[in-house]
Amino acid sequence: MEGSVTIPPVPKPVAAPPGSGGSKGAVEGSATWRLADRIGLAICWGLGLLFCALAVAIVLYLLVQGVKYLRPEMLTTPAAAGFTQAESGGFSDALIGTLIVAVMGISLALPLGVATAVWLVEYGRPVALARITESTIEAIAGIPSIVLALFGTVIFSSTALSFLSRSSEGVVFGRSFFAASAMLSLVALPLIVASTREGLNAIPRHVREASYAVGKTKAATTRRILLPTAKPQIATGAMLGLGRIIGDTAIIVVLLGATQNFAPVEDAVFPFNYLRGAGTTLTNFVYEASPTGNLNQPEKAYAAAFVLLLMVLALNAAVDIVHRRARKVGTWSS
Amino acid sequence: MQEELTPEYGPKWPDQRVERMLGALVCMLVGLLLALIVTVFVRGWPSFAHNGLAWFGSGGNVDDQLNAIFLSGQSGAEYIYTFHAWPLIWSTLLITGGAVLISLFSALFVAVFIVEFAPEWMSNVLQPVVRFLASVPSVIYGLLGVLVLVPFIGNDLISEDQKASVAGIISLTGYSLIAGVVVLALMIAPLMVSIFSDGLRSVKPGWLEGSLALGVNRWRTTWKIGVRAARPAIVAGTVLATARAIGEAVMLAMLSGSVGFAPNPADGLIFIFEPSRPLAPTIVKNIDQLSSPPGGATLFSIATVLLFSAAIFSLCGYVARRSMRKYGTA
Numbered sequence: 001m002e003g004s005v006t007i008p009p010v011p012k013p014v015a016a017p018p019g020s021g022g023s024k025g026a027v028e029g030s031a032t033w034r035l036a037d038r039i040g041l042a043i044c045w046g047l048g049l050l051f052c053a054l055a056v057a058i059v060l061y062l063l064v065q066g067v068k069y070l071r072p073e074m075l076t077t078p079a080a081a082g083f084t085q086a087e088s089g090g091f092s093d094a095l096i097g098t099l100i101v102a103v104m105g106i107s108l109a110l111p112l113g114v115a116t117a118v119w120l121v122e123y124g125r126p127v128a129l130a131r132i133t134e135s136t137i138e139a140i141a142g143i144p145s146i147v148l149a150l151f152g153t154v155i156f157s158s159t160a161l162s163f164l165s166r167s168s169e170g171v172v173f174g175r176s177f178f179a180a181s182a183m184l185s186l187v188a189l190p191l192i193v194a195s196t197r198e199g200l201n202a203i204p205r206h207v208r209e210a211s212y213a214v215g216k217t218k219a220a221t222t223r224r225i226l227l228p229t230a231k232p233q234i235a236t237g238a239m240l241g242l243g244r245i246i247g248d249t250a251i252i253v254v255l256l257g258a259t260q261n262f263a264p265v266e267d268a269v270f271p272f273n274y275l276r277g278a279g280t281t282l283t284n285f286v287y288e289a290s291p292t293g294n295l296n297q298p299e300k301a302y303a304a305a306f307v308l309l310l311m312v313l314a315l316n317a318a319v320d321i322v323h324r325r326a327r328k329v330g331t332w333s334s
Numbered sequence: 335m336q337e338e339l340t341p342e343y344g345p346k347w348p349d350q351r352v353e354r355m356l357g358a359l360v361c362m363l364v365g366l367l368l369a370l371i372v373t374v375f376v377r378g379w380p381s382f383a384h385n386g387l388a389w390f391g392s393g394g395n396v397d398d399q400l401n402a403i404f405l406s407g408q409s410g411a412e413y414i415y416t417f418h419a420w421p422l423i424w425s426t427l428l429i430t431g432g433a434v435l436i437s438l439f440s441a442l443f444v445a446v447f448i449v450e451f452a453p454e455w456m457s458n459v460l461q462p463v464v465r466f467l468a469s470v471p472s473v474i475y476g477l478l479g480v481l482v483l484v485p486f487i488g489n490d491l492i493s494e495d496q497k498a499s500v501a502g503i504i505s506l507t508g509y510s511l512i513a514g515v516v517v518l519a520l521m522i523a524p525l526m527v528s529i530f531s532d533g534l535r536s537v538k539p540g541w542l543e544g545s546l547a548l549g550v551n552r553w554r555t556t557w558k559i560g561v562r563a564a565r566p567a568i569v570a571g572t573v574l575a576t577a578r579a580i581g582e583a584v585m586l587a588m589l590s591g592s593v594g595f596a597p598n599p600a601d602g603l604i605f606i607f608e609p610s611r612p613l614a615p616t617i618v619k620n621i622d623q624l625s626s627p628p629g630g631a632t633l634f635s636i637a638t639v640l641l642f643s644a645a646i647f648s649l650c651g652y653v654a655r656r657s658m659r660k661y662g663t664a
Contacts, residue, residue, distance in 0.1 A: 037553040044447035047440045048460055054520065055463045058470065058478065116363060119356035129360065135652060136364045142574070142648025143370070144581020146617050147637045151370045153624060154377065186366075219352040240469075247471030249584040250614075254621050283473045283584075290477050292588045298481055305474050312469050320462065 059309070066306025069299040075307070079260035079285070088297065091304050093261050094285035097177075098246050098311075100274075101256075101281055104181035105188060105245040110238055112185065113192030118222055120193070121200040141190035145183075149254035152183040156255070165276055166265045177275040180255040187248055188241025195240065199233025200226055232326035236319055243315045246308070249283040256280060260288065260295070282308045371641065378635030380628070384415035389635065392420035396594035400620060400632070407626025417632055421596035423639075425610035428511055428597060429586065430579045433518035438572055441523045442561070445530035450556045468524035476588035479517045484508040484589065492607050500601065504608055509591035512606040517589060518582060522575040529574065533567020534560055570654040577647035580614070581640060587615035613640055 033041075074090030081088065116133065124130040156165055157174035165176035203226055211221040227234070257263065257278030264273040282304050288294050289301035382389055399417050406414040444464070448457045488508020497506045537560050545555040561568070591609020594616075599605050611619070613636050623629030 032549070032551040033553065037551065040443075040553060040557075041451060044443050044451055047443045048447045048452060048456065050440075051444060051467065051523075052459060052463050055466050058467075058474075061478070061482070062474070112359070112363070115356055115359050119353075119360050123353050123356060129357070129364075132364055133360050135649060136367045138648055138652040139367055139645050140363075142577040142581075142644045142651075144583065144614060144640050144644050146581065146583040146614050147374060147641045147644075148370075150377075150617065150624075150634060150637045151373055154373050217347070217352075218349045219347045243469045247469070247473070249471070249473045250618060253584070253618060254624075283471055286473045286477055287584060287588070290473075290480050290588060292480055292592070301477055302481075305477050308471060309474060312471065313466070316462070316466055316469055319465070 059313075062302065062306045062309050065302035066309075068302075070303040070306055074300070074303055078262075079280075088295075088300075091260075091282065091285045091300065094280045094282045094304060095307065097256070097262070097279045097281040098283070098308075100177055100279070101181050101184060101252070102242055102246050104177065104275075105184040106238060106242050108182060109185035109188040109192055109241055109245075110234075113189050113237065113241070114196050114227070114234060116189075117193045117196035117200060118227075121197055122218060122222055122226070137190050137193050140186055143186075144250075145187055145248055146250040146254070148183050148186055149251040152179050152251065152255045155179075156182075163276075166263075166278070173278075175255055175257040175278045177256065177277070177279055180251055183251050183255055184245045184248055187244050187251070188238075191240045191244065192234070192237040195233045195237030196230060199230030202233075203229055232322050235322050239315050239319050239322070243312055246281070246311055247283060249287050252281050252284045253287065256284065260285060282311075371645075374634055374637050374641055378631060378633075378638040380631040381415055381417060381635035382638075385417055388418055390420065390423060391418050392596070393418040396421045400594070400616075403628045403632050404620070404623045404626065407623065407629045413628040415628055415631065417635075419613070419636070419639075421594050422611060422613045422616055422636075424596045425511075425590065426580065426612035426614075428610070429514045429518060429590065429612055430576060432511070432515035433522060433579050434572065434576050436515065436519040437523035437526055437575065440519075441526035441530055441571070442568065444523070445527050445534055446556055446561065448527070449531050449534040450552065450560065464524045464527045467520065468528065470521075472521060472582060472585040473588075475517050475521055476585040479513055479585065479589045483513050483517065484510075487513055487607065492604075496604050496607070500604065500608070504593065504595055506604075506607050507591070507609070508607075509589060509609045510607045511590070511597050511610060514586050514590045514612075515606075517585060518579055521582065521585065522579050525578060526571040526575045529567055529571030530564070533564035533571070536567075537563040566654045566657050570651040573647050573651035573654065577644040577651070580644050580647070583614035583618045586612050587618045590615060592619055 071090075074092075075095060076092050077090040078093045079089045079091055116137070120130055120133060153174050155161065156176070156179040157172045159167075159170070159172055162172045164178040166173040207225065207229070208221055211225050212218075216224070257280070259278050260280050262274055262277060262279050264277040266273070268276055285304045286301050286308065289297045289304065291298055293301075394416075396418060402414050403417065406412065444460070448460050448464075452460060485508060487510055488506070492506050492508070500506065534556075541559050541563060542555055545559045546552065550558070590611050592611050592615065593609045595608065595610050597605045597608040597610050601608070617633050617636055617640075620629070620633060624633055
């Protein structure tokens with residue numbers, strides 16, 4: 001794959017400079033390495049090890065705290081009002097909320113992102129519109145999520161969209177799972193577009209030409225050949241996007257409401273009464289339960305953060321597996 | 335060819351129709367972005383209109399001003415818009431600048447390490463580590479900061495004398511500039527590392543080999559040829575990370591101290607322990623005030639500033655990456 005070695009293998013060095021990782025092969029002996037160079041290499045090693053140490057420390061610390069404070073019943077009981085941490089229930093609503101938001105957000109972002117990428121790579125005319133679209137995607141990637149959240153409050157408080165959230169006496173509440181998921185899908189969108197484009201661009205021209213030659217339309221080629229081939233990259237993009245969705249807090253705090261329980265609306269049938277109501281997610285729970293939040297239950301914050309971290313780790317592992325499997329299948333190199 | 339067939343033999347999804355549908359979708363996306371920019375700006379306009387350029391200036395206590403704005407919105411009497419955001423802007427500049435400097439330095443070294451110098455096993459470990467650090471939610475960074483880093487700074491790094499020396503002005507508890515900077519640097523460094531190392535990998539091998547053949551050692555070759563050739567990637571990564579840092583709200587709402595105070599470098603080194611509050615956390619902390627007209631306008635005016643600065647940064651990054659493609663190094 002992409003340049004695991006930038007310098008082609010060269011003969012083993014006679015005497016590699018200390019700690020230079022001789023496997024890639026240094027051409028010169030250690031004599032040409034001045035003191036400044038060696039100090040630089042030491043900084044490299046130090047920072048590299050520091051990164052590893054920080055990652056390990058984050059995981060281990062949350063693991064210890066999570067094991068210490070996480071109780072199975074926390075995952076099954078909703079938050080309740082109480083004076084002590086023992087009385088105030090768990091965070092089942094937050095856990096389910098995270099799952100709802102993840103599913104809804106990604107099911108909005110995935111089709112939209114893949115369609116945008118297909119248009120950019122396969123059609124892309126007029127060129128000016130393609131340029132504009134590319135910069136639009138870049139701009140969306142750069143918009144702070146708190147700004148997206150504020151924009152969401154404007155959209156979803158409009159009376160035309162009152163069916164997506166709670167409304168009373170003509171005032172639309174504007175906070176619901178629909179609102180939060182719609183805005184979160186914009187957070188995931190640029191990642192999906194980027195990695196789908198990468199996947200489509202990696203497919204060489206002759207594959208498309210072979211398909212056109214047997215009379216397939218562009219649309220059919222895309223659906224039957226290009227998208228299945230680019231599946232690993234699409235999956236990667238989707239999972240990266242998913243990670244951003246479950247990790248986002250600002251949009252949840254603003255668009256899902258400052259409650260720790262589901263707040264279903266009364267005048268709707270089953271799934272929609274919950275989806276139109278306010279709710280919470282794990283990130284929101286951690287934010288509120290931290291000492292700077294309103295609940296101040298650091299033990300439960302640790303437990304919820306641990307659950308959240310497990311989800312993130314699982315997503316990371318899934319990305320890794322997809323990558324490795326895609327590499328094993330091989331690319332289109334002739 | 336296809337379109338000449340009679341309908342019943344033609345494809346179910348002719349290309350023209352698909353192209354038009356996808357094109358419409360893309361136009362919708364562009365329209366959404368335009369609507370976002372316009373909406374945020376229009377909603378924030380009253381605040382800018384009342385304050386003029388003084389919005390960006392200093393004067394008075396910014397927290398008192400925010401309170402007055404919110405109270406006037408609730409009481410229904412005449413709305414107050416007076417808002418001088420300099421302490422918040424200054425805090426944003428300090429925290430973002432500090433974090434970007436730290437992470438630029440460390441990300442460059444780590445990227446060089448991963449691409450050129452790390453032994454196989456080490457780069458195999460480092461790459462997932464970087465990806466993991468990039469994917470940890472900001473609220474977890476915030477929680478760890480609040481429960482681990484802040485007490486450490488408050489109890490061990492700040493001496494009682496230092497606390498006493500500024501006691502009349504501000505209380506030093508550990509929620510500070512330095513806590514925000516350190517954690518923010520940790521959050522944006524992985525983004526930089528991944529873009530930098532992509533850039534370093536795509537440097538033409540021939541250029542590096544040419545330098546090596548002249549007897550320049552690998553360290554010098556990497557820095558003088560590799561890093562210089564990858565400059566567009568470095569600019570792009572830095573700029574994108576800056577955009578991310580400006581918009582970071584939740585973690586900084588937890589760590590920065592949430593006081594509308596402008597840390598003063600004239601206080602000496604102690605100013606890095608002073609609390610402050612950047613622009614983005616101000617929105618999160620005061621989100622309840624969104625429904626009152628003056629409060630909403632003030633929050634949206636802050637969002638406008640964030641939106642424009644972040645958008646400008648990320649467009650610069652995009653341009654830098656395009657120029658990279660022109661050199662053929664991407």
